[in-house]
Amino acid sequence: MLETRTENFVIPEARVARIRQCIDMLVSIKLLDEQSEMTNYRLEPEVTRQPGDLVVGDAGQRGRDKLLLGTLAEAGARRRLWLDITGEQVVGIFGKRGTGKSYSLGLLLEGLASGAGSTRLAELATPRGALVLDIMDIFWTSTIPLINDGSAEVRKQFAIMDKAGFQSRALSVDLWIPAGFQNPAIDPPGVRQLYIAAHELELDDWASLFEVDVFAEPRGMLIADMLNYVSRDGYTDVRNGNRIAPDQQFTFADLSAFLENCSEIQGVYQDTTVRSIRQRVGTYGAQALFSGTNTPLTDVIGSFRVSILMLARLPDPLKNVVVSTLLRRLMRERRDASFAQKRLDLAGDLTKEESTRLAEIISTSVPRTWVMMDEAHNLAGTGPNGMARDTFVKYAKEGRNYGLSLAVATQQPSALDPRLTSQIETLIVHQLTSPKDAAVARENIRSPLPSATNVDSQPVSVDDLLRRLDQGTTTFSCANAPALNRLCVVSMRPRTTAHGGYEA
Ligand SMILES: Nc1ncnc2c1ncn2[C@@H]1O[C@H](COP(=O)(O)OP(=O)(O)OP(=O)(O)O)[C@@H](O)[C@H]1O
Ligand SMILES: [Mg+2]
Incomplete structure (x- = not known):
């Protein structure tokens, strides 16, 4: 007789089969239950004619550098969506409170910090750095890989990552704070100090x-x-x-x-x-x-690394000053580096010495860089505190030419400087309920709109769709996406390092 043996007793095969059947039934009931909780999105026409993963964000579809954003959350094939960052980007992440904006910004950060080559999170060939202007002090947690141990919060975040089949590992993340604002009693180890000259x-x-x-x-x-x-x-x-x-x-x-x-x-x-x-x-x-020597930008920003500058402890005027001076310096240094690169690429009459000198300038300059900022309406808004807004607008307008990208998140898109909003090419929108904010999002969608949108089998408008997005689910649209027929709905991937944007 077929049988399954445990240490102390024998279970007949028929009984084993029955138990398996029951377990399967319970699993499928749980799955169905989970699915029934999820909103059903059906959009037309078909999102793309191309098979396989969607890789969008570059007009030339070069796909040399790309970040995994998530999977399509619509009826149809569950394709993965990658943001092609071979060229420079201006990304906007909009959404009302608690819908997943900081989490989504964290995904971009993780991808950029995942190192050269190919990983589950990104494929990166071009040397690039990233600078997170962290006005809430919530991104330092990206230094903590998720493990199934420790506090309830870490285990909860690990479970979400594990369920989606991702693994965690340490990323290349550096922490910085303006000198004088460190607090050794609470700060994680290894935070470096930034100095700015008058x-x-x-x-x-x-x-x-x-x-x-x-x-x-x-x-x-x-x-x-x-x-x-x-x-x-x-x-x-x-x-x-x-x-x-x-x-x-x-x-x-x-x-x-x-x-x-x-x-x-x-x-x-x-x-x-x-x-x-x-x-x-x-x-x-x-x-x-x-009081110290101006910290060189090349110390702060390194290739295939992300630097998080903790700014929450600074009074607002000082936040604006630190952010403005850094952005201006970054533009200045990258402008010179990209000028040198273009001379090296295009000038046919360079002497050997000139070529060597230019190559050296390029290799010792600050690399191409992504600047990222959460709650961007604070420093780049139209309100009285948005004193760095002109610098952000200039950065967004001109940065692309110098190898500079930008990602900004805000819960109040209508409060963001419209000159900045109009530069956004890739727009990730989490749930929005305020008509004013939804209107700004709608106006800045750069992909064609769907010809028909159904949520839970009911036809809806784009504004209704924005109102009906689940936590962690977004609409994605992009100016540079020849492969994308229309705006699509995406379930953003889970984070693999700790998300620090929860209440504690
Ligand atoms: N892609 C996702 N996968 C799994 N969980 C997510 C995802 N996005 C968001 N969440 C969950 O939603 C919570 C809120 O996300 P997040 O802190 O990013 O919101 P927010 O929009 O930045 O809110 P706030 O406006 O308050 O800053 C997270 O703590 C996380 O539990
Ligand atoms: Mg947030």
């Missing part, structure tokens, strides 16, 4: 830092004068008549000396005005952030 700040940054209007207020005009005299014109020392030469690499000490000793501003500004600015210059100059 001469990196532009007039707008000073205005933001000192909370003054540089055009209308005497204090603002004094700041403008101060920067011009110190960095461009030089001035005369009132004590001895000596000429102080201009210095473009000026420090806070140089600014203090100017306010103390410049003869040209004597009698032009009231004493109280000068004193007020001198006091502010002294206060900021004493801050650790502005």
Whole structure:
């Protein structure tokens, strides 16, 4: 007789078969139950004519570098969706609170940090870095691979990843914080400190830092004068008549000396005005952030690595200043590197020495970079705090030419600077219920709309579809997607490192 033997007793084969049948039944009931909880999306026409995975985001469909976003969540084949990042991208992630925006930004981060070559998360050939401007301090958790151990939160996140058949491993992620804002009592080990030099700040940054209007207020005009005299014109020392030469690499000490000793501003500004600015210059100059040597961007951003800059502890004006100065420096350095690359690629008359020099400049420059920011309406919005918005708009408009990509997430697309929104080519939209925000999302969809959309067998509009997206399910649309016939619905993949965007 056929039988199954355990250590202590024997179960007849017929009984084993019956038990198996029961287990199968229970499993299928559970599966059906799970499926019945999931919303059913049916869109027409067919999403693509091409078989297999969808790889979209590059007009030339080069597919050299790509990030796995998830799988189609529509009726039909469950194809995987990859974002082709061979060319540069401006990605927008919209959605109301708690729908999965930070999680989706985390997926992009994980892909970019997964190293050169081919993994489950990405295929990367071109050296690129990424800088996460983390104004909520929730992305440092990307340094923690998910394991089936530890806290209930980690085990919960592991279970989601495991069920979808993903494994976790350590990624190339570095943590940075502006100097002076570290807190060794709570910070994870290995957080590096960022320093910014006074001469990196532009007039707008000073205005933001000192909370003054540089055009209308005497204090603002004094700041403008101060920067011009110190960095461009030089001035005369009132004590001895000596000429102080201009210095473009000026420090806070140089600014203090100017306010103390410049003869040209004597009698032009009231004493109280000068004193007020001198006091502010002294206060900021004493801050650790502005006291060290400017941290080179090549220290912060490395190829096939993601750097997370923790900004939550900074007051808003300082957040704006740090973000603006870094973005400007990144654009400046990448502009020069890409100029050098184009000369090397295109100029036919270079001497051997010139070619060597250009190649060296390129290899020691900051690599192509993705900048990522969550809750982008805060710094790049139209509200009073969005002081870095002009820099973001410039970055989004011009960055592509210099090998710079951008990914921004927001729960309030209608509050984002429209000049930035209009640059978005790849749009990932989680559930949106506010008509105002849904309208902004709809207006910025760059793929053709479906000819028919059904949710749970009911015909719906695009706005209704946005209202009916499950957590972690998004619409995906992309300007550079010749293979994509229309907007599609995607179930974003699970994260493989810890997601830090939960309430604790
Ligand atoms: N693709 C996904 N797979 C599995 N779970 C997900 C996915 N996306 C989101 N979630 C779940 O949804 C929760 C909320 O996601 P997330 O923190 O990204 O929301 P959010 O839109 O950023 O919210 P908030 O506006 O509050 O910042 C996550 O903690 C996670 O449990
Ligand atoms: Mg979030």
